[in-house]
Amino acid sequence: MTHGAGDAPLLALEGVTRAYAGGRVTALDRVSLTIRRGEYVAVTGPSGCGKSTLLHMLCGLDRPTAGRVIFDGVEPRSSRAWAQMRARRVGFVFQAFHLLPTLTAAENVEIPMCGVEPSGRRRRERALALLERVGLADRAPHRPGSLSGGECQRVAIARSLANAPDVILADEPTGNLDSGSAAAILDLLGEIHWVRGGTLVLVTHDAQVASRASRRLAMLDGRVQP
């Protein structure tokens, strides 16, 4: 993968609207935007402005009421097609980490590789390498319950990298962390972005966090501000 922004958009939203409650609530209102390969995009805005919905649209976790979502020139039309896209080409980092509590850190990192990498040994080796990459090699056998918030988010970042995705989508990745851990997580995400050269879309309501991105999209009332 090449470093830096290319010309062809990796992700494109064309007039995407997402309405709930029979149209009474509009989370996204005719949003159109493109995100090119290698971009580091921060989506900012107040709570409830549609940032997370936008992120969910970009990877098919939510589907538009109207409009089109295009991923690398293709418009996945089924849940199955989106699931395959997420498995191989998208990494997701949540605000609340969302690690599976019954599995160890290494096993959590392996989860996205189930169904993609058939060899259990290779899955295990890659999970350990990724944990080492995020500085948690010694925490591999620990369950999330015995990890700190910052460590949990590092495991979640390692998990998002499991299948070497084209894009990492991060939804308020520092929202549940203290300032020290938050800075370390942003450093890590930035470093991964620059070293890998992949695309990073980060949702935040914190202007300081957004300032690290190369491109900022401000949202208000379901619309991307010009």
Next chain:
Amino acid sequence: MTLAAIGLRNLLDRPARSGLAVSGVAVACAAWVVLVGVSSGLERSWVDSLRQQGTDMLAVQRRTVDILTATLDAGLASRLASVAGVTSVAGELVDLVELETGDVLLVSGWQEGSHLWRSQPVLRGRLPGPDEPDGAAIGLAVAEALRKDVGDAIEVAGRAFRVTGILGETAVRSPRLVILPLQALQEALGKEGKVTVFSLQVAHAGDGAAVADLRARLSAAFPTLSFSPADHVAEADTVLRLLRAFAWGTSTVALALAVILVVNTLLMSVMERTREIGVLSAVGWSQGRVAALLIGEGILVTLTGGVLGASMGLGGLALLARLPRTAGVLITHVTAATVVQVAAAALALGALASGYPAWRAARMPPVDALRNE
């Protein structure tokens, strides 16, 4: 790490609930093994004892509900013997009799000199002779239960008999049987000239076509009687058929309850793990893979319960065979087929019970699942 390993971890992480679900399945499977074991044990013991006493075909009253309650005219024996293909006929009077000790035993009166006496194994003493109308041969289990031996007196239906021999254990029924001369038992029970069944020996007993032809001719000649080859004799007894139906029916109800228990366990698990399921979708797991995880968990629960239940059932049957109240009465018989049926049912039950929870989990919109915080 495999799907099964993830499922196992999920189940082990909720030990109380998983344990209860496994216990429910185990109790259902144990009930199955015990009930079917007892019912097929009764059938098997009857067929074995008929085979041992040389019966190829049994003649009973047509449309009788319980063979034991039927009474036939003993004089039919000579007419039956005159049919071509029938080589020997012996009338037998069978009844359940309460002894002076309060024990209820199966007492059988056998026609003097008939083929029924020929193959009985005798452990001690001898069978009653033609000149011993008050002689009795008793099974080993009866002898031990009543503490009787050769030469001792035994009272049956108010009439005194003397034990001439103790029967061995080669037949399933013999240890639990009291055998008396037919006429003596008829008199003791007030059923002079009556028998319960006729035991027939036939020519070419191993030739299915010949036996079927003979059976058709006998049925035509004796419309009040029903004829059953020894191997299928249980089919002629409504009580045994009812017992078998009861065993299967009760087992099915127990299994149905187990299905509900497993469905409940998995459904609660799905509801508790809504967010986890959302995460699995978010990282690219297909609906099929999410469903497979849940179905795998269901099968793990039911297979564990099935193995545990089959072991408990076999242990329960062994215990029943030793308990004083049931040792002389209950005969159990469990085949490999029964164990295979239990294992197959446990597998099917797991797939069935996890179907709906798996469907619910797979169809859960990922974004709704993730919002569930």
